[in-house]
Amino acid sequence: MTANLDAIKSDSAKAESLHNVRVVLCQTSHPGNIGSAARAMKTMGLKHLYLVKPDKFPDAHATALSTGAADLLENAIVTETLSEALQGCVLAIGMSARKRQISHELVNVREAAMRASKIAASQPIALVFGTEMSGLSNAELDCCQLLAMIPANPEYSSLNLAAAVQVMCYEMRMAVLECKLDEITPTEYATNEALEGLYAHLEDTLIKIGYLNPNAPKKLSERIRRIYARAKLEKEEVNLLRGILTLTIEPKKHTKY
Structure with missing residues (x-):
């Protein structure tokens, strides 16, 4: 019984790292996707939502689709630029649905989450998502230090924005819970x-x-x-x-x- 309680306490302490993770949605065109993304975040223990120039927000449709996560919408921070949304962060992971002809390192979401979990133990990081139609622009990607892809079916790789948020938030939660905090060497990265x-x-x-x-x-x-x-x-x-x-x-x- 004591071992079970210790395991629960350990998981709870690790989950605190998720409070250092923010989800940034850039120029979202459909408010329903914002609400669904908030719901996806809350189910995985993430609570910090940033919105860069959303077309419509606040919006009743976003609130309706957030179900029990309306508090994330109420506390969401709206900014004019991605740089504002990333203030204080030491790592920004740009989500990409395709390979880009640029020199950023590109990894799958599981690898990205594993790396991010070690940093989130002590400093803020961001998961950055682009518009529903075209994803992140090259200028937005230049604000990120790492790109991550969801290795979906190459014959049909189309994912709804909220679904992509759900996948990445799940990977972050699993990486945080599996992370061995006592093996992490604290490093103060540049914001x-x-x-x-x-x-x-x-x-x-x-x-x-x-x-x-x-x-x-x-x-x-x-x-x-x-x-x-x-x-x-x-x-x-x-x-x-x-x-x-x-x-x-x-x-x-x-x-x-």
């Missing part, structure tokens, strides 16, 4: 806003040294973002890089002894 500050600083520096032509930037900024996304930068590493950028423009002269 989304710290990374955005680095990218802005880097772009400004590259313009000043003549490497980047602002009138014909091509895709240099996007490629640089993807390089650093793969690096999984820590907070101190971002500070180090920004110090280098500052001295690139204003070099410090060291005194010889």
Whole structure:
């Protein structure tokens, strides 16, 4: 009996990690999908819903389809940009229904959840979903550090938005419950806003040294973002890089002894 109680307490402690997971829906066109997504989240123990420029919200249809998860809708945070929705997060996983011709790392949802569960034990992460028709844009994907796909039937891979949310939330719950918290080495990763500050600083520096032509930037900024996304930068590493950028423009002269 005591062992069972200890197991329940352990699972409860692990499930607290799910409170560090937010679901971000970008430009959702059908309010019913927002309600169904909220229901999918609550069944798996997730409670933080962010909506980026939804077409209609709040909406009675969303509330009706949320069933017992109307509280998630009431507490949902609506933003104008994805960057706002990702503030405070150290990892954003972009959900993709197809392979993209970009250099982001792409894994299946189970692998993504396993990686995310270790970070969510101490810092906020986000699961990012795009529009019902076209998914995430390349600009939105540039705000993410990892892409995840649901390995569906290749002959019919169409998934409703709420169904995709359900699958990913289930994988997150299972990964969290199976995670061995005592084996995790705490790492303070850089937040989304710290990374955005680095990218802005880097772009400004590259313009000043003549490497980047602002009138014909091509895709240099996007490629640089993807390089650093793969690096999984820590907070101190971002500070180090920004110090280098500052001295690139204003070099410090060291005194010889």
